[in-house]
Amino acid sequence: MKMVKIPLTALLALALVACGNDTAPGNNGTLVSISARGEATSVPDVAGLSAGVVTEAEDGDDAMKANAEQMEKVIKAIRKAGIDEKDIQTTGISLTPRYVYPPSTAGAPNRPGRTLVGYTASNTVSVKVRQISKLGDVLAALTAAGANQIYGPMLEIGEPEPVLAEAREQALDKAQARAHTYAKALGMKVKRIVSISETGSGGMPRPMMRMRAEMATADASAPVAAGENTLSVNLELVFELAK
Structure with a gap:
């Protein structure tokens, strides 16, 4: 049997024809x-807000308790403003210690000699307002209820x-x-x-x-x-x- 050598370019052309490649020019x-x-x-017809409460106390439990009580008022105000439950979502809860440092150690590595003076508690929720005409009323309700951290609005197309x-x-x-x-x-x-x-x-x-x-x-x-x-x-x- 006699062997016939076929160039690689010819093999590729045959493969394209055999596969019926529609993308080949x-x-x-x-x-x-x-x-x-x-x-x-x-x-835009939808506005996103982030609202929260920050509280401070000498004891961590007291800071968290005061924060929870205030945040409950804020969430009730959001609901009363006509925001659906699906558009209210907790996005962050934190408790961090607060320290004071002697003036001589300010900016020094590891900052030795610090003194614990209390704790800061925070709770944040995201709110979606689906009627921008109501956004001003929602902001007023948030501040009246005690929200002291508000970020927004982020306007978007629903x-x-x-x-x-x-x-x-x-x-x-x-x-x-x-x-x-x-x-x-x-x-x-x-x-x-x-x-x-x-x-x-x-x-x-x-x-x-x-x-x-x-x-x-x-x-x-x-x-x-x-x-x-x-x-x-x-x-x-x-x-x-x-x-």
């Missing part, structure tokens, strides 16, 4: 990879998919326009889209406002400007160009 085809980004905006769909269409239109530009410059036409991949999507983050204990007496019922949030989608597309 034709004999005269050229592949071009294009990245495109689409954006769409919408008015149903982002329709907005993301608009961003995807924009990205796709951009990519197709660029593909036609390349094809025209090369004296070719866009034959088909070989592949599409979405490399990432998301919203532009909003800075969070922080309200400290000393701000608790401020007018928390002031109106909140929702503005707009921008969501983006990044697409990677491969086009086949042909004569």
Whole structure:
């Protein structure tokens, strides 16, 4: 039997034909990879808050007890403001000791000679307000109930998919326009889209406002400007160009 040697390139070509590879370009085809980004905006309709109580006492048990009593008032106020149970979640409970140091050891390694003077207890919950028009009332209820740590609001779009769909269409239109530009410059036409991949999507983050204990007496019922949030989608597309 006579052995016939077949070049590796020929074997690969035969394999592509045998597998019916739809992504392989034709004999005269050229592949071009294009990245495109689409954006769409919408008015946010959901606000996230983080609220908590910080208490201090000489004894750890006393600090925790006082904190629990005050936090219970805060949670009751949140519920009374019309927030559903599913939108209230405890995110952190802590108890830490407080020390004082002799002036001569301030900033020194290990800071020797410290004296325990008490404990600080904290309890924090996250709150989701699904009607931004009620956000001012919720803030007022929190401060009136004794919350002395408030972070927020973080404004977001409750149903982002329709907005993301608009961003995807924009990205796709951009990519197709660029593909036609390349094809025209090369004296070719866009034959088909070989592949599409979405490399990432998301919203532009909003800075969070922080309200400290000393701000608790401020007018928390002031109106909140929702503005707009921008969501983006990044697409990677491969086009086949042909004569």
